[in-house]
Amino acid sequence: MSQSRAERRRSDRSGAPTPPGRRDPMVPIYIGIAAVIVLIFVGFFIASYAQNHSHDQAAAQMKTTPTPAPGPSTKPIQLKDLTPLGKPTGFPQPNLQKGILPVTKSGGHGQVVDGIPCEATEQVQLHVHAHLAIFANGTQVQIPGFIGMAPSGTGGCLYWIHTHAPDGILHVEAGDTAAPDGGPFTLGMFFDIWGEPLTRTQIGPFKGNVTAYENGNEYTGDLRAIPLSAHNVITLEVGSPTVPPPNYKLPPAD
Secondary structure, eight states, rough: OOHHHHHHHHHHHHOOOOOOOOOOOTTTHHHHHHHHHHHHHHHHHHHHHHHHHHHHHHHHHHHHSSOOOOOSSSSSSOOOOOOOOOOOOOOOOGGGTTTBSSSOOOOOOOOOOBBBBBSSSSSOSSEEEEEEEEEEEEEOOOOOOOTTTTGGGTTOOSSSEEOOSSOOOEEEOOOOSSSSSTTTHHHHHHHHHHTTOBSSSSEEEEESSEEOOOOOTOOOOGGGOOOOTOOOOOEEESSOOOOOOEEEOOOOOO
């Protein structure tokens, strides 16, 4: 049965596809917001990676870079006669009320020590001063006064190398048999008169590795051979930690 023209038109319209719906105008905005969020996360990731990488490099450098060696203090430290230095610990201290001087059993009690006599009067043919500082495990310990002064029980005498006060100043006051410019006197002679050990592993009662400085420079030779020449500044450090050697300056009159 044939269809009329009107029926055919209605049949064609009914089979046509549905026209597209209207597009949401907010879609571009949503896409932009999502892109910003992604960029923020990427930025955080890059910053975090850079920070961690820098931290790892710093940690690696700390492991491979050695700690700088101690150096002398730049500003001189002016010493004053009779002013104590350090903590009075470790070494025997004098007790003048009981006539006790800091001389150990093996030290000088009036006998000749290393060719150095003990005399009743002070000698002035050679008169120079050096300075000694001792540090035990990073703490400065006091060097007693009256080292090199024999007890009064022996009649009293004074060695050519001695101390007057716990200020670390070593007095070299020798007779006319001494050579000029500090003579042949050494740190080892002072320790023998004192009666205390002096080695690369022990200073007096303190034991450990010993680092020595002479006028701010590390001394690697024989400790006993360090000269007691005029204004020679000696630092001995036993144990750890080590500290920069003080740049002591002796009093002008010394």
